[in-house]
Amino acid sequence: MPFATLAHEDRGNGPAIVFLHGHPFSRAMWASQLERLSDEFRVVAPDLPGYGESGAVDQIMSMRRFADTVVELLDDLEIARATVVGLSMGGLVAMELGLGYPERVAGLVLAATAIGIWETQGFGPIVDVPRTLRVVILSSLAITLGVQTFFASFFLSVLGLGRR
Secondary structure (H helix, E strand, O other): OOOOOOOEEEEOOOOEEEEEOOOOOOHHHHHHHHHHHOOOOEEEEEOOOOOHHHOOOOOOOOHHHHHHHHHHHHHHOOOOOEEEEEEOHHHHHHHHHHHHOHHHEEEEEEEOOOOHHHHHOOOOOHHHOOOOOEEEEEOOHHHHHOHHHHHHHHHHHOOOOOOO
């Protein structure tokens, strides 16, 4: 089932960064990051199927299926490769993107997400993610410090995505 009408924000130009929200949120949680980073990057934030303005779905959605819908959106937007940021459930979707579509993912930023669930679901340890990916795992410290401020400064410094 294609999600050609997946609600999303798409702003700016430059290297692409995709922001994936957690449950039960929507793309609105990334408004500050989109605003602050769109001067230097192409920033995209979808409402995953069943959330926000993307509306209800008539099927059970696995993390892999959510990842497939993000790839469909990237195809529609003609984005070949992006850094993917996922918070909570969005982090699980981001990991699925990294495993299922490594050629599409320049790096992963995972915040307040559950990595251990992969091993219990037969995916193996996180180190199986292709070595070409930059994987940064953030603790709940990012949430404590405030996601709005933390991610903007984090991208510009730690990942080296800022001005050169």
